[in-house]
Amino acid sequence: MSRRELARKTKPIVCYAVDKLPPKRGGAALYESLRSIVAGGDASMVQEIEIPPCDARSWHVPAGHLWRIICTTGPQVADMNCWSASNPAERFYSSKTRQIHATHLTTGDRLWSNMPYLRPLATIVEDTIAYGFDQDGAGVHDVIGSRCDPYTHHLMTSQQTTTCCHSNLTRQAVRDGLSETDVHDVLNVFMCTGFTKDTHQYFTKPSPVDIGDYIEFIAETDLLVSASTCPQGDVSLACGGDDGDPIVYPLGVQVWKPKDGILQEAGWHPSQISGYEANHGINGPINDTNS
Numbered sequence: 001m002s003r004r005e006l007a008r009k010t011k012p013i014v015c016y017a018v019d020k021l022p023p024k025r026g027g028a029a030l031y032e033s034l035r036s037i038v039a040g041g042d043a044s045m046v047q048e049i050e051i052p053p054c055d056a057r058s059w060h061v062p063a064g065h066l067w068r069i070i071c072t073t074g075p076q077v078a079d080m081n082c083w084s085a086s087n088p089a090e091r092f093y094s095s096k097t098r099q100i101h102a103t104h105l106t107t108g109d110r111l112w113s114n115m116p117y118l119r120p121l122a123t124i125v126e127d128t129i130a131y132g133f134d135q136d137g138a139g140v141h142d143v144i145g146s147r148c149d150p151y152t153h154h155l156m157t158s159q160q161t162t163t164c165c166h167s168n169l170t171r172q173a174v175r176d177g178l179s180e181t182d183v184h185d186v187l188n189v190f191m192c193t194g195f196t197k198d199t200h201q202y203f204t205k206p207s208p209v210d211i212g213d214y215i216e217f218i219a220e221t222d223l224l225v226s227a228s229t230c231p232q233g234d235v236s237l238a239c240g241g242d243d244g245d246p247i248v249y250p251l252g253v254q255v256w257k258p259k260d261g262i263l264q265e266a267g268w269h270p271s272q273i274s275g276y277e278a279n280h281g282i283n284g285p286i287n288d289t290n291s
Contacts, residue, residue: 016100024110024123026268031108034066034125034218038256047255051078051229053248056168058176058226059255060085061219063270064263066125066256069189069227070214074249075207075234078227079147079165079186081173082111082121085222088178090117090273094143094185103194104139105187106130111217118274121223126216131192131208138194138205141215145193145202147186148232168228176224189215189227191235206236220271227251 001009024031037043043066050072051057061067069078084090093114101109106127110120124141131140149166153159161167170180190209195202233246 018100021100025271026263026266030263030266030268031123031125031218034258035107035216037258037262038066038216042262043256043258045254046257047253049253051227051251051253053229053250054163054168054231056165056172056226056228057253058172058224059253061122061217061223061225061255062257063219063221063223064258064268066216066218066258067225068214068216068252068254068256070252070254071190071209071211072250072252073211074247075190075209076249076251077191077207077209077230077232077235078189078251079169079230080189080225080227081169081184081186082223082225083178083182084113084117084121085224088182088224090114090121091182091184092121092187093118094187097187098143101143102139103142103144104131104133105141105143110220111187113273116274116276118276119271120220121271122217122219124215125218126214128213128215129190129208133194136194136203136205137197138192138203140190140192140208142188142191142193143185144195145188145191147183147228148230163231165228165230168231169226172226172228176226191230193235204235204238207234209234222270227253 047059049057049059082092090113093112097112105124107124109124111122113119113121129140133139147165149164150161153161166183169183173182190207192205192207229248229251231248233248237246
């Protein structure tokens with residue numbers, strides 16, 4: 001059998017044995033309970049902000065606090081970045097998150113940071129849309145697409161623009177003492193996307209988000225989070241197309257503090273950066289424990 005025949009006849013092999021991931025600190029029962037901690041009166045809101053249309057805002061989330069991004073006015077998607085509050089060089093790593101979990105995230109999935117830190121920055125504790133995957137292979141909250149940006153727009157249209165998520169996030173990053181190079185690939189909150197079955201191209205559908213829907217996270221360490229209300233609105237129009245101007249809505253953000261002791265009594269504690277210390281063999285050979 002040729003190598004090409006072997007590849008075509010072999011069933012897909014999931015690359016990462018996710019059952020070997022470190023368990024969530026505090027256990028599955030704690031994370032399940034966090035889905036209703038706000039409704040049950042066991043958390044208090046410490047911050048509430050609005051992200052204006054076609055702009056970005058940021059907020060700090062201490063370790064163990066929750067944050068929600070909420071559809072408040074109309075169907076709208078958001079592009080979200082997050083960094084370690086103490087070290088912005090550590091940031092959300094969408095590629096590794098996608099490899100470990102899936103193309104689209106939902107309740108229980110973790111947002112992993114970049115190397116050399118590689119740890120959970122946050123965990124999704126509630127996703128009220130719970131879309132799954134439809135007949136076209138589309139899902140919601142994707143980590144397969146990047147953010148809309150002025151460079152691609154200029155490449156396609158030769159036009160100058162600042163009406164895009166990259167520019168929105170860059171302006172907010174500068175307000176936070178960061179720079180454009182700190183802006184990174186995003187979690188596309190509420191965005192309904194996939195790859196076409198025939199040409200395998202990235203596609204979008206109108207977001208299924210309704211007013212009142214939200215996605216909620218627990219911060220696994222102290223975080224700075226930023227999100228842009230995408231100028232594409234619910235992304236029912238193609239980027240760079242001539243189909244008119246999308247309707248863009250604001251989004252709400254809430255930060256909640258669980259009652260003292262709830263996390264600690266379950267054994268929860270903040271995540272720690274990777275314990276890898278082998279220095280890639282630069283200082284000499286090591287025993288490979290992953291052979």
